[in-house]
Amino acid sequence: MKVTLNVWRQGGPSDSGAFQIYEVDDVSPDMSFLELFDVLNERLITKGEEPVAFDHDCREGICGSCSMMINGRAHGPERGTATCQLHMRKFEDGATITVEPWRAAAFPIIKDLCVDRSAFDRIIESGGYITAPTGTAQEANLTPVPKEVADAAMDAAACIGCGACVAACPNSAAQLFTAAKIEHLNLLPQGQPERWSRVVAMVDEMERFFGSCTNHGECESACPKEISIDFIALMNRDYIRAQFKQRRLTGQKS
């Protein structure tokens, strides 16, 4: 097959950038979208041109590195897949495909399609952990977890931190990412000791960088792990409850 790529090229963080058109022929329908870019880059290098910079790592949808806005959709038209799991057979022969980087104040462009997603790391650092004694792991059966709770926590923990939720959100809000990272711990018994301090710390940290939720639901539809916006509601509830709970630390001087 043959496709026309309309790719965002930007030399560095402070460059203005522009779209550039590339005609790519001899494309196999079984190629992934990233392999299309491998082919394009090989041809660019052969011609002595600068290859397109893009993030990728595992290429099996679990690392969260790939990040492309394809035809106005984060990770492309397929639901529940990352860019690496999108195959060329999903496009028509001769199609024109527009590819852009994630756009958000918190995700500055490094080069071409690569963005700096370390704002996510700041959110995790602020509360995405549990305090557990180091040393030999304790007997697992000491802490019973209902099956439904374990399943819900696992659904939230499926988040790979790719940033598609932020990219898809018209407000560049990181609610889905932050909610998933808070609630996979807050749902489980092991996450209870820091439950209230975690939600306040992580939400406040998130709000330093990202916009606010207007309940469009775009994040859920863009998420390669199809994480539900139900977790955002759980996060909102925990945050408001925490605000009032912490007022009740009776007798403590703040």
Next chain:
Amino acid sequence: MTKVAGELTDAPNVNVPRRKAPFIVTFYRSAVAKKWLMAVSGIILLGYVLAHMVGNLKVFLGKDEINEYADWLRRLGEPAFPREVVLWGMRTVLIAAFVIHIVAAYQLTMINRRARPTQYKSPRDYAAASFASRTMRWTGVIVLLFLIFHLLDLTFGTVNPGYVGGNVYRNLIASFDRVPVAVAYIVANLALGIHIFHGAWSMFQSLGFNNPRYNPWRRTFAIGFAGLITTGNVAIPLLITAGVRP
């Protein structure tokens, strides 16, 4: 409250005196809390809009019915409270809800603009966002502008031909005898319906009311509530202008 990587948050900060703001200030600083306040004030406004519609539909029962209802609103709480005191109490809550709802919406919009200073250069393909959710700011502004006109028309009487205080029926008929005004009322109430449709669903998320058992009903509720309010509110200018005079 905000933790910064590498900062010792548990140890007393001996260097910079930390300015402690009152709880309500720190609470309001959060966007999640602003959305929560928008949902709470939204519920108050939804309750008001419903009561307003039910009361105004009395116009179809005739002149005496609606004028008596308007007077009853002023008598409310008598004899324990003097005339209009309870009404003004309700108005105070209502004005506060409006102010919170609008100020929070404005501030959140500004935050969201700053969060995406560079727009996507290619057209966005929305997969989930509804027309209602994407036009909240527009429908909100339309409703606000309409509200100002509505108050000048039927509360202060400034733009109402021959306004007579207390004679609700007469003022209503005089206003809707002007076709452009009736059209404006209908357009504004359609905008209000669209606004309510997204708001009545969205508030459950903002408040954190989420339970798989009733989640499907949140949308049904939003459609039903928006439909009810729109039908009732549009019926008044539509039928009065069409010549229905009970």
